[in-house]
Amino acid sequence: MPTANCPRCSTSVPATALSGGCPACMLQMALDFAPAGPAPERSPPAEFRPEIPGLEMLEVIGRGGMGVVYKARHIGLDRFVAVKFLSPERAADPAFAERFAREARTQAKLNHPHIVTIHDVGEAAGSVYILMEYVEGASLRDMLLAGRITPEVALNLVPQLCDAIQYAHDRGVVHRDIKPENVLITRDGGAKIADFGLAKSDSDAFKLTGLGERMGTAGYMAPEQWADSAKVDHRADIYSLGVLIYEMLTGDLPGLQCKPPSAKAGTSLGLDRVVARSLCEEPGERYQQAAEIKTDIQRLASLRQRQRVLVGIACALLIAILVVLLVIAVWPTKRPPGNAQGDPPPVPPTRTPIPSEILTSPNWEWTQPENLGPGVNTEHRDQSPCISADGLVLLLASDRPDGHGDMDLWECRRANADQAFGNLVNLGPTVNGPDPDTDPCLSGDGLTLVFVSKRGGQNHWDIWWSRRKTTAEPWAESENLGVDVNSDSHEFRPWLSHDGLRLTFNSLRPPREGVWVSRRATSGDAFGVATPFCRNHDRLALGGVSFSADGRVVLCHRFDSKFPGNLMWIGRIDNPSEPFKNLISFGPVVNADAIDTVPVASTDGRTVYFQSDRPGGHGGSDIWQTRRVPRP
Amino acid sequence: MTPTDTSGASESPPTRFATTAWSVVLRAADQDAGVRRPALAELCRSYWYPLYAFARKRGVPAADVEDLVQGFFTHLIEGDALRYADHRRGRFRGFIVAAFQQFQARRHEYESAAKRSPPGHLVPIDVVAGEARYSKELAAPGHPDRSFEYAWAVTVLQRALDRLRVEYEAEGRLDRFEALRGFVTGVNVLEYAALAPLLGGSAGAARVAAHRFRQRYAALVREEVGATLDDGESVEVEIGELLAAVRLGPSS
Numbered sequence: 038m039p040t041a042n043c044p045r046c047s048t049s050v051p052a053t054a055l056s057g058g059c060p061a062c063m064l065q066m067a068l069d070f071a072p073a074g075p076a077p078e079r080s081p082p083a084e085f086r087p088e089i090p091g092l093e094m095l096e097v098i099g100r101g102g103m104g105v106v107y108k109a110r111h112i113g114l115d116r117f118v119a120v121k122f123l124s125p126e127r128a129a130d131p132a133f134a135e136r137f138a139r140e141a142r143t144q145a146k147l148n149h150p151h152i153v154t155i156h157d158v159g160e161a162a163g164s165v166y167i168l169m170e171y172v173e174g175a176s177l178r179d180m181l182l183a184g185r186i187t188p189e190v191a192l193n194l195v196p197q198l199c200d201a202i203q204y205a206h207d208r209g210v211v212h213r214d215i216k217p218e219n220v221l222i223t224r225d226g227g228a229k230i231a232d233f234g235l236a237k238s239d240s241d242a243f244k245l246t247g248l249g250e251r252m253g254t255a256g257y258m259a260p261e262q263w264a265d266s267a268k269v270d271h272r273a274d275i276y277s278l279g280v281l282i283y284e285m286l287t288g289d290l291p292g293l294q295c296k297p298p299s300a301k302a303g304t305s306l307g308l309d310r311v312v313a314r315s316l317c318e319e320p321g322e323r324y325q326q327a328a329e330i331k332t333d334i335q336r337l338a339s340l341r342q343r344q345r346v347l348v349g350i351a352c353a354l355l356i357a358i359l360v361v362l363l364v365i366a367v368w369p370t371k372r373p374p375g376n377a378q379g380d381p382p383p384v385p386p387t388r389t390p391i392p393s394e395i396l397t398s399p400n401w402e403w404t405q406p407e408n409l410g411p412g413v414n415t416e417h418r419d420q421s422p423c424i425s426a427d428g429l430v431l432l433l434a435s436d437r438p439d440g441h442g443d444m445d446l447w448e449c450r451r452a453n454a455d456q457a458f459g460n461l462v463n464l465g466p467t468v469n470g471p472d473p474d475t476d477p478c479l480s481g482d483g484l485t486l487v488f489v490s491k492r493g494g495q496n497h498w499d500i501w502w503s504r505r506k507t508t509a510e511p512w513a514e515s516e517n518l519g520v521d522v523n524s525d526s527h528e529f530r531p532w533l534s535h536d537g538l539r540l541t542f543n544s545l546r547p548p549r550e551g552v553w554v555s556r557r558a559t560s561g562d563a564f565g566v567a568t569p570f571c572r573n574h575d576r577l578a579l580g581g582v583s584f585s586a587d588g589r590v591v592l593c594h595r596f597d598s599k600f601p602g603n604l605m606w607i608g609r610i611d612n613p614s615e616p617f618k619n620l621i622s623f624g625p626v627v628n629a630d631a632i633d634t635v636p637v638a639s640t641d642g643r644t645v646y647f648q649s650d651r652p653g654g655h656g657g658s659d660i661w662q663t664r665r666v667p668r669p
Numbered sequence: 670m671t672p673t674d675t676s677g678a679s680e681s682p683p684t685r686f687a688t689t690a691w692s693v694v695l696r697a698a699d700q701d702a703g704v705r706r707p708a709l710a711e712l713c714r715s716y717w718y719p720l721y722a723f724a725r726k727r728g729v730p731a732a733d734v735e736d737l738v739q740g741f742f743t744h745l746i747e748g749d750a751l752r753y754a755d756h757r758r759g760r761f762r763g764f765i766v767a768a769f770q771q772f773q774a775r776r777h778e779y780e781s782a783a784k785r786s787p788p789g790h791l792v793p794i795d796v797v798a799g800e801a802r803y804s805k806e807l808a809a810p811g812h813p814d815r816s817f818e819y820a821w822a823v824t825v826l827q828r829a830l831d832r833l834r835v836e837y838e839a840e841g842r843l844d845r846f847e848a849l850r851g852f853v854t855g856v857n858v859l860e861y862a863a864l865a866p867l868l869g870g871s872a873g874a875a876r877v878a879a880h881r882f883r884q885r886y887a888a889l890v891r892e893e894v895g896a897t898l899d900d901g902e903s904v905e906v907e908i909g910e911l912l913a914a915v916r917l918g919p920s921s
Contacts, residue, residue, distance in 0.1 A: 045855070049819075049918040052805045054827045058854025060819070063826050063890075064912045066853065068905065070887035258913060260814075318812070580775050594774060604774050630727075632774050 087122055087162035094120070108171060117171040118156065128164040141167045143210055144232075151201035153221065153231040172231075173224050177217035181284065188304050190226070191285035192334060197228040198278060199331035206271040206327060213269070215277035216257045217284065257281070260318050272320040275327060279315025282330075291316060307337040392642025393589035395665050397609040397619075403627045406663045408654055409646075412460050413449055416656030421635050422646040426481045426535065426586060428639050431458050431646070433660055434475035434488075441466055444473035446488055467514045468503050476530050480537030481586060481640075483508040485560065487518075487531040487540065499523040500531045500542060521566045522555050530635065535586045540564055543580055551575030552582055571616055579606075579617065581635035585642060591616050592645065594634040604628060605636045605647060627663050691761040692900045706746050712761055712897065713742050713792045715828060719820035720769055721799045726813035727773075735796045741772045742792040760907065761897035762821055766814075811920030818914035825911065829889040830854075836885075849882040 041050045043059035050059050087094065092109045098119065099106035107120045128134050138158050145155035157168040177194075180186050198220065205212065212219075214232065221229045259276035262269050283291045286308065287301040297309040311333050317323045324330050395401050408414060415437045423432040429451055436444040440463055449458040463469060464477075464486075472492040479486055484505055489498040500522055503515035517523065524546040531542040540555045544567070552570040557563060569575070579593045594604045605628060608620035622628065623636070623645075631651035638645050643665050650658045693708045717738065724734050745768060807816045830853065837846035848867050851858035864875040891904045898907060 043855075046916070048916050051823050051919075053802045054823050055830065056850060056854050057856035058826070058830075060822050060826055060915045061912060062855050063853060064822060064908055064915060066883060067829075067887040067890035068908055068912070070884050258910075260917075578771065632776070634774060 087120075087164065087166070089120065089159070089161045089166065092118070092120065092168075117173075119169050119171045121167045121169065122162075123165045134165045137165050137167075146208060147205055147210060149201055149204045151197045151227065151229055152205065153229050170229075172221045172229055174222050177220035177222055177228075177281075177285075180222055181217055181288065184288075186285050186288075188286050188302060191282065192338070193226065194220075194222070194228045194285070195278075195282055195334050196331045198230065198281070199327040199334075201228070201230045202274055202278060202327040203331075206274070211269075211271045212274050212277075213262070214257070215274055215281060217281065220281070259320070261320060270320070272323055272325065275315055275323045275325075275330070276317075276320075278327065278330065279312055279323075282315065283312050286312070305337060307333075307340070311337070391587070392638075392640060393585045393587050393609065395642035396585060396590045396607060396638055396645075397621075400668050401665045402668045403623060403645075404664045404666055406627055406629075406647075406649070406651075406661045409660045409662060410457055411655055413458050414655040414659040415461075418444070418657040419660055420648045420658050421476045421530070422648065422660045423478050423637055424639050424644075424646055425479055425483055426640050428454050428641065428644075430479075430483075431660070432464075432477040432479060432486075433461075434477060435461065436473075436657075437461075439463075441469040442471040442473060444475050445469040446474050446477045446486075465511060467512050474501075476635075478531055478533050478583075480533045480560075481535035482537065482560075485533060485537045486512060486515075487533055488515075489529055489531060490515075493517070497525065498527045498529060500528050500540075518555075518564055522564050528553075530581050530583070532583045534584065534588055535640075541570055541582055541584075542567075543582065549575040550578070552577075552579060571614055573617075577617055583635070583637045585638045586640040590638065590642075591620075592636040592638060593617075593620070594636065595620075604633050607636065607645075623663070632658075633661075690896045691898060694761075695899055710742075710746050710792060713746065713765075716761075716765065716821065716824055716897075717742070717792055717794050718799055718802070718824055719817050720765060721794070721796075722803055722807050722820040723766060723769070723813050723817035724773075725800075725803050726807065726811070726816040731800050735794060737773070737776075738794060739792070740776070741769055744772055746792075760899065760902065762818075762907075766817055807919050809920040815914070815917060816919055818911065819917075819919040822911040822915045825890065825893045829886060829893050832889050832893075833882075833886055845878075849879060852879045852882055853886045 041052070041057075042048065043050050043062060046059065046061050048059050048061035050057065055063065087107075089109075091112055093112055095108045095110060095117075097105055098108045105122050107122070109118050109120050110116070111118045123134060123137050141155055141158040144152070145158070148154065153172060154170040155167060156170070159166055159168070177186070202212065202215070212230070212232075215230070219230060219232050221231055223229060257277040257280045259269070259273035262273050280291060283289075283298060286298040286304055287296075289301070291312075298304045298312055299306055299309050311330060314322070314324055315330060324333075390398065409431075413419065413431065413433070415435060417435055417437040419433055419435045419437075421434045424430070425432075430448055431450075432446060432448045434444055435447050440447075446464045446468055447461040448464060449461045451458045468474065468486065468488070470490065470492040472490060472494075474488055474490045474492070477486060477488045484507070485502060486504070487500055487502045490501045491498055492501070500518045501515045502518055503512040505512050522528070522540070522542075524544060526545040526547070528545075529543040531540055533540055537560050538557055540557075542553055542555075544551065544553045546553075551574040553567045553574070554570040555564040555567040557565060577595065579595045581592075581594045583592050584590065585592075589610050590607060591610055592605070592607045595606055605623040606620040607623060608617060610616045611619065623633075627633070629649070629651045631649055633647055633649040633651070636645050636647040644662050645665075646660060646662050648658050649661045651661070654661075690708045690712045694705050694712070720741075721734060721738055724737055725731065729737055807820065830850075833853075834843070834846050837843055845868065848859060848864055850856075861872040861875040861879070864879075865872050868875045868878050890908070894904050894907050894911075898904065
């Protein structure tokens with residue numbers, strides 16, 4: 038349903054709120070009608086004249102919320118320099134001052150003709166200062182306001198900016214606040230980028246939070262920067278550069294209008310594509326390197342010559358393709374056994390990789406997840422899978438209506454690994470009760486089963502278990518694991534090691550949710566008092582922790598705002614005291630824009646089962662699998 | 670179609686407004702649940718709609734979203750789940766959406782199979798109105814973050830407008846509010862000369878009244894925004910970010 042657009046600024050106007058007002062105009066008004074009186078950060082003392090040995094301070098050349106910039110003469114070298122002073126209020130905060138200095142050091146590593154050079158950083162007059170190159174000229178902002186930027190001028194400046202940005206990116210430095218105020222234009226028409234990684238505050242607002250997060254200026258910020266997420270990398274600069282190019286070509290910011298530069302300034306369609314690609318919302322769809330923008334701009338400039346070159350390349354490609362086809366037709370087809378074809382084998386051909394290697398080796402990859410099908414999944418909630426050591430029995434919890442209670446434990450079997458799992462069978466009343474039971478886990482020998490339940494009228498989940506003498510027998514009456522393991526808070530996702538002697542689980546007991554562990558000496562013993570699983574066990578916000586059969590790989594789900602779409606994680610355990618150190622995401626093939634949780638690995642390391650509510654299931658949450666195959 | 674009046678915008682004007690809520694929540698010690706919970710409940714009561722829009726945009730069907738959002742608020746407030754959320758708490762706006770996603774991811778661990786709603790919701794959600802609003806404004810395909818931020822900004826502005834209205838109403842000058850409202854919304858703005866009789870004086874007095882009206886509104890917007898920030902965070906920054914977000918539109 039279309040909504041109206043504001044006649045002043047084209048922003049979408051909500052249909053059912055604000056009495057027809059435009060949210061952009063109203064917010065702008067709130068900014069414009071700021072309360073009278075200066076905010077403390079905005080007006081540093083007017084007569085603050087710092088003394089620095091060896092420098093003759095001349096005049097103020099700029100003011101910002103962070104401090105003041107002076108022009109000075111370096112007496113020894115008889116040249117002009119610029120000195121940026123952190124304002125005394127800010128300098129009083131040691132963390133802030135340290136960060137200011139550290140950023141200066143970062144920029145000082147950048148030595149490039151199109152980046153303002155940092156000469157020194159120091160302390161004087163009760164504050165911190167940065168000594169830098171003095172640039173004779175004006176800011177790009179001033180030039181834009183004066184109407185001095187034509188498309189020709191812009192296209193001359195852009196490659197220089199790309200060089201500077203690429204140079205910095207290559208050294209791991211992201212600017213994060215590229216805007217016309219931060220670009221200086223020298224007398225001979227060259228560009229220099231200032232304030233690389235430096236904090237700066239002016240009326241468009243830019244601040245450091247306590248955790249070192251920095252936000253750029255609203256009009257130039259990449260979408261991922263607004264979301265306050267740390268999913269911000271060098272591609273945010275690509276976006277800001279795109280905004281800058283647009284503004285240089287048209288005099289306006291992009292924004293809702295979506296009018297390409299060709300429509301506003303009569304520039305070429307090729308430039309439209311450059312700008313559009315820089316301004317993609319998804320970082321992955323933008324130019325990935327600033328150098329690519331330069332390449333495209335320069336290419337557009339010499340299009341005809343390029344066309345000739347392209348024709349030549351097309352011919353060469355055609356010949357190359359013919360050659361490849363010829364080679365394929367003629368190449369001998371024998372391959373070494375048991376390994377990817379043609380590649381040098383990653384391990385000696387006679388050694389089969391062990392399961393935990395398969396799970397984490399970069400020579401293997403995940404397949405597109407598959408739903409386990411209607412024999413396993415129902416239109417109800419099917420969750421928390423667990424696979425037996427021989428891979429022939431799959432356990433899960435489901436709230437399908439024909440169980441003993443609200444949610445029950447079920448299992449399904451198959452005769453061999455090539456078959457699908459058969460229909461679900463309830464684990465029976467010795468295990469399941471009228472209250473919800475979920476999160477089953479089986480020991481390697483199949484003789485111990487742990488799960489969580491709310492039975493006994495509790496309002497929190499506790500870990501229960503049941504045992505049997507042989508896998509052919511029914512399960513004995515289940516029991517609560519008792520106060521050594523359970524608390525008054527929730528316990529979830531209990532996981533037995535392959536030998537059944539170690540039990541890990543998530544617990545919400547105070548002070549903070551974490552991962553706990555309880556052990557027993559032999560299968561005949563009870564589990565001992567639970568303790569935290571590792572250092573920082575309560576700082577990682579993990580859930581659904583499970584392990585490979587050999588205990589060398591850990592799997593879990595975790596919401597990390599840096600990777601909001603990627604919930605499932607897997608990691609090799611190199612050091613048992615830091616089991617979560619090497620967690621990596623399952624990646625984009627497996628993770629979908631859905632809730633994917635509780636991954637568990639088969640014993641042979643070739644399959645991971647998990648729970649997901651992604652489309653393509655049977656309703657509710659379902660059990661899915663992804664397999665591990667050698668990378669081609 | 671003229672949009673509905675402020676008081677018809679999905680909820681009746683709240684009588685109590687949280688002006689220091691988020692920093693209170695963050696400052697309260699672990700054991701000060703009695704302080705933290707009401708403040709958090711107040712914030713959730715104010716900003717449930719952007720979260721609703723976010724959930725719907727992420728594909729949660731209308732039939733399930735009330736349960737999900739209520740469950741989340743219960744988990745957040747009753748379950749004192751501040752401890753379990755993403756450790757970068759930051760502003761309330763960022764926190765609530767991150768905590769909500771985390772809740773959604775771990776939901777199977779937190780909810781019971783039997784869907785029993787707790788008696789007396791901590792956070793009243795008018796789902797019917799919320800869904801009506803959502804389908805009118807935000808149902809076009811787009812990114813959930815965009816819808817969330819757009820709805821958030823609109824909620825801030827609407828709350829400030831409601832507060833301003835309540836102030837004028839308390840003085841028995843609702844007709845003044847109606848006449849001056851255009852200076853804030855930009856809709857049906859009257860000429861100062863036309864306003865003069867209503868505002869009991871000259872065009873000059875009308876101009877002053879309009880100016881004061883805008884200033885008061887701006888102050889209320891800043892208070893609303895400030896309530897969602899931690900101490901020392903800049904209201905200007907937050908408003909600037911909301912402005913940038915709003916310009917991109919609700920569903921782009």
